[in-house]
Every structure is written in structure tokens, then in C-alpha cells.
Amino acid sequence: MLILRFQEWATRFTAIIITAFPLMVLGVLAFATVEYFIPRERILGWVPRRRWLAIPVAALLGILVPVCDCGVVPTTRAFLRQEVGLAPALAFLIGAPVINPIVLITTAAGFGGNYTIAFARLALTYVVAVVVGGLALVAFGDAPIDSLLIPPAPPPPISPRRVKRQHRHQQAHVAILTLPPFARIVAHIARDAGEELLDLGRYLVVGALVASAVQTFVPQAPLISVSQGVLTSTISLMILASILSVCSISDAPIAASFLGVFAPGAIFAFMIFGQIIDLKNTAMLLATFRRNVVIFLAVASALCVVALATLVNIGI
Numbered sequence: 001m002l003i004l005r006f007q008e009w010a011t012r013f014t015a016i017i018i019t020a021f022p023l024m025v026l027g028v029l030a031f032a033t034v035e036y037f038i039p040r041e042r043i044l045g046w047v048p049r050r051r052w053l054a055i056p057v058a059a060l061l062g063i064l065v066p067v068c069d070c071g072v073v074p075t076t077r078a079f080l081r082q083e084v085g086l087a088p089a090l091a092f093l094i095g096a097p098v099i100n101p102i103v104l105i106t107t108a109a110g111f112g113g114n115y116t117i118a119f120a121r122l123a124l125t126y127v128v129a130v131v132v133g134g135l136a137l138v139a140f141g142d143a144p145i146d147s148l149l150i151p152p153a154p155p156p157p158i159s160p161r162r163v164k165r166q167h168r169h170q171q172a173h174v175a176i177l178t179l180p181p182f183a184r185i186v187a188h189i190a191r192d193a194g195e196e197l198l199d200l201g202r203y204l205v206v207g208a209l210v211a212s213a214v215q216t217f218v219p220q221a222p223l224i225s226v227s228q229g230v231l232t233s234t235i236s237l238m239i240l241a242s243i244l245s246v247c248s249i250s251d252a253p254i255a256a257s258f259l260g261v262f263a264p265g266a267i268f269a270f271m272i273f274g275q276i277i278d279l280k281n282t283a284m285l286l287a288t289f290r291r292n293v294v295i296f297l298a299v300a301s302a303l304c305v306v307a308l309a310t311l312v313n314i315g316i
Helices: 002-037 040-044 051-059 072-081 086-095 101-110 115-140 160-177 181-217 220-227 232-244 252-256 264-273 279-288 291-313
Strands: none
Touching: 002 181, 051 086, 051 115, 072 086, 072 279, 086 115, 086 291, 101 115, 101 252, 115 264, 115 291, 181 232, 220 232, 232 264, 232 291, 252 264, 264 291, 279 291
């Protein structure tokens, strides 16, 4: 019996990885390509100076500057340094990792080609981004940047391992410069995509392990009692998404694996909240923003996601 359970778990795990890994590869290649050709500073400069107008525009900038949830925090810091205000910056932070063509395609693919779910995910994320941005405008107003950001920390001591890593990176960079122009572009994109893939791949594996284990080994009776509750299902998957820290280009297959077990609103909450607050980016948020800003972002986003998921669950 136990052997059969492990076989079932291995089958579920393999199915999630086989579905998600190609999406991740295509996603990081697309992100790296956009990063190479489109200067973010120019795009961010298009944000209107009027804050109430800047919030809905900033939430949509991922269409032009798609960034994953790992790279959105440094970009948001640069966004703030352009003195557009905290509210549009937070709207960009929430919206950019999800509201872009890459995530639209990978989400639809993760749900078997269902673009209705993919567009609904982007639309709900946009609502969260605009609402949280509006609340930030009310809560923080025109607070000075220094009261919102933490000064950059001094660089840590250089370890021998880090020296070797930097040396290898410099050697690779020099080797790339010797290539013909087109090959140089391809090599730059491949290098950046490879580094991102190595960083994100471990979170995909952990997420697939946990998702498949929950479906295989957790007793169904208590799981169903939690998973079909209007609030309990949503909160459960929000917590799970924050722990798993799976990126926006590969979380759809994991979310899809919960279909039929958890309420539909909870599935959306998993894909929305996990890209705002998770174990992976919380450290970057705390190293970038003052603690009161991070607490505001977490609480406001959580309340907004719970409200939207509840509306989905009750059929509104």
C-alpha cells in the first residue's frame, strides 16, 4: 500500500515538473531577451506624475517591462528613485510579475490551454495592484523617499568562493565579447537566462514536491473540509504559496494540480498572493523598504486577495 502511494506521489510530481519546467525555460528566456533589448529606465519614465493616474498605469507596465517576482524589487527601488511615489511603485511591484504576455501564455498552458483562467488571473491581479496602490497613497501620501527605503547595505566581505565566482563570470564576459555581434547577443541572453533558471529551478522542485505530497499523503476528509470552505481554502493556499515561493512563470501547473480539491477562488489566491509575499522575496523587501511599508504591503494585499477570492467562491 505504501509503495503504491509513493508511486502515485512520484507520478504526480513528475507530471507537474514535465508541465512546468518547459514553461520556466521559455519564460526565463523571454524575460532575459526583454531585459537585454528594453531599457527599463525609459519605460518607467513614461509613468504620469499625477499619482492617481500613475497607479493604474504603473500596474500595467509589466506588459512593456515584464519582470519576475525575483527581479521586481530592485526595479521597484529604481522606480521610487525616479520620485514617482510609493503608491505607483507598489502597484508596479504587484502587477509586473503577473500582468505581462509571458505569464498570460504560461498560465494558459499550465491550465491546459484555458485562456479564460489566464485572463482572469491577470484581471484580478490588476485589481489588487490598483487597490493596494490607492490605499498606499492614502496611508503614506507624499512621504519622503528616505522614510520609505532602507539605505543600501555595505558590500559583505569577499569570500574565496565569491572571488572564484566573480572570476568565472568575468572570464565568461570576456569570452562573450570576442563573439560576433549576433552570437554575442545570444550568449548574453543565454547566460542571464541560465543564471535565473538555476535560481528559480529549486523553488519549482520544492513546490512540486509539496503539492504532489499534499494530494497523495494528506488524508482526504480533513483536506476536503478545509479546501471547500469559502475562507479556509483561500487562506490555506495563500500560506502555501508564500512558503513554496514558486515564480509566476511556473506556478500555474502547481495551482492546476489543486483543481477539483480546492475552491476556485483559492486557486486564484495561490497564483496572486504568492507573487507578492513569499519566503524568497520577503528578504529582498525587508532589505529595500522600511518595515512599516512591508507590513502594509502584506496586510493590504492579503485582505484584497481574500476579498476577491471570496467573491469568486460565492459566484459573484
